[in-house]
């Protein structure tokens with residue numbers, strides 16, 4: 001008996017994989033049904049649904065990039081401290097001295113790539129008309145994922161705490177100042193007042209909510225860190241689960257009716 | 258030593274690799290062309306069309322070698338973007354008045370040509386020529402110091418990559434759509450209908466996913482080794498960089514700030530874009546074109562989306578990233594970002610046009626000490642024309658459209674759908690309209706109520 005066969009017939013192996021290797025038709029079907037990760041997929045599929053020239057594989061790549069970002073992001077979290085004192089130093093150390101500091105490069109380029117692939121995925125879904133019934137709702141879930149992907153990238157942009165970071169976030173968040181009714185330089189904010197006192201001021205408007213302060217500062221760093229590392233990823237992961245579930249429930253990848 | 262050298266040894270050597278890759282790509286193309294393109298008559302003899310490509314590839318090979326051998330003396334190296342081309346390009350695109358007009362008009366012309374000439378565009382050879390042309394332009398432009406400063410910024414590299422990928426995917430779309438349009442016309446089954454064999458997910462899909470993951474990982478690692486993630490000086494709230502730019506994917510929105518105030522460009526329009534995207538499936542009542550590529554069956558929906566994505570989003574990002582410099586002035590691709598470049602901005606509000614120029618009088622006064630109601634009336638008097646025009650655009654135009662040009666659409670959509678749809682369309686067109694008004698009449702605000710931060 002070869003060593004491979006020995007391992008495959010051991011009790012441990014069999015407790016994990018409950019059937020023989022997927023080398024024949026029956027076991028290729030069984031593997032799809034019994035494996036937790038694979039059961040995301042159907043057992044069989046129409047060939048055009050997986051053709052690269054049809055889906056451009058962009059949804060799949062976006063998902064994979066999300067996983068890459070999660071893994072590299074967690075590794076970075078072991079190292080990086082989101083405080084004014086340390087944030088910049090830690091990033092610099094990642095560049096100069098840290099073993100596997102390349103995780104930061106992979107994380108940043110992966111983030112750029114994810115923004116691009118999510119656009120292209122939407123582009124493909126539009127061009128194949130896949131948002132049409134019965135997939136309307138999944139398109140809406142997709143748009144939410146698009147926003148959240150951009151927000152993930154935006155909140156992460158601040159964390160290195162260099163000039164690029166704070167000014168990009170300053171420019172971006174200055175918009176919130178002009179939110180109608182809710183920004184202290186937005187049209188209509190004067191309407192929200194109680195007995196002559198403005199409710200919307202520099203210290204209580206939409207921008208303040210976003211930054212946690214009047215200017216981009218330590219409170220902002222903390223806020224963006226939590227949003228970037230915990231809050232948004234949790235929502236995105238949930239929505240991706242719904243998105244995939246709906247792809248299956250709406251009849252798989254779209255095809256001519 | 259020139260502190261801003263157009264060519265350095267490193268650049269020349271790097272371009273050598275660039276042309277070597279281009280050579281390899283074209284060598285493959287020669288093989289493809291030899292197999293598929295057939296022959297042409299040249300001076301009475303039959304030669305394979307591929308021989309043209311072979312010549313071109315050989316030329317690229319020599320250019321590549323020239324770069325490798327010439328890299329020791331970059332100053333004397335001859336293959337570079339001609340100065341006269343750079344000067345001309347900078348004088349036109351870099352001109353503060355003409356630049357944005359040319360850029361936007363150019364992207365619109367390109368967009369229209371792409372749709373009108375799609376049957377020609379999708380011929381593989383045409384696509385290949387376009388790809389080679391843009392790569393050569395990129396390669397030659399890299400010989401310019403100022404161009405490199407911006408394009409080779411690590412954070413901008415993905416944008417350049419994106420341009421090529423968007424170009425390719427758009428081409429691919431048209432190739433498949435034109436093919437399917439022909440099939441529909443000739444009554445043949447769609448391409449997608451011909452590829453409906455049932456296959457098992459293991460191994461076919463699972464293995465391609467595995468390969469895909471490996472490729473992406475490899476790309477990311479290689480990219481991470483080749484380019485360091487940017488890290489500038491430590492944050493300093495007292496030192497505002499000029500220009501201050503939002504992250505690149507928001508530069509389309511930042512570009513809108515030139516034409517609209519932050520409450521519109523930064524809050525209302527982004528919300529409308531997202532709401533509009535979510536509304537698409539509920540507005541588009543056309544049942545055709547679901548699950549296959551096509552153009553003619555849904556030309557309106559596709560053209561609108563392409564218009565929003567290509568000239569209004571991607572092109573605005575290019576403009577914001579590569580052409581907007583200090584003080585948000587416009588700069589040519591090869592122009593030095595001079596902080597002192599002057600731009601004379603003399604924009605006028607519509608109400609000023611009306612009261613000062615047209616009526617020849619003075620601006621009606623708004624008394625800041627008066628009560629809110631009095632002020633509102635005074636503002637209404639001052640801005641009545643702009644308010645009427647804006648309301649006319651957003652409130653009167655949709656019913657007029659419903660009764661005239663969009664009668665059939667209105668009928669099929671129903672009231673609510675049509676109102677949402679027409680307002681989304683009008684808001685999307687609001688950007689180009691304001692651009693044109695700005696360029697043609699220096700118009701600043703259509704409705705200007707700075708008292709209430711309400712400028713349109």
Ligand code: HEM
Pocket residue numbers: 055057058059060062063066118121122125128130131135138139140141142143145146149240243247252253254
């Ligand atoms: C984090 C972001 C996203 C992930 C990870 C993701 C992932 C996926 C995957 C893996 C598929 C299977 C087919 C394919 O790969 O093309 C899919 C399908 C789909 N996606 Fe997404 N997606 C995302 C964002 C979006 C966005 C932004 C939209 C549109 C606005 C969208 C709309 C859809 C629709 C309608 C389908 C069904 C397509 C069909 O049946 O042909 N998704 N998505």
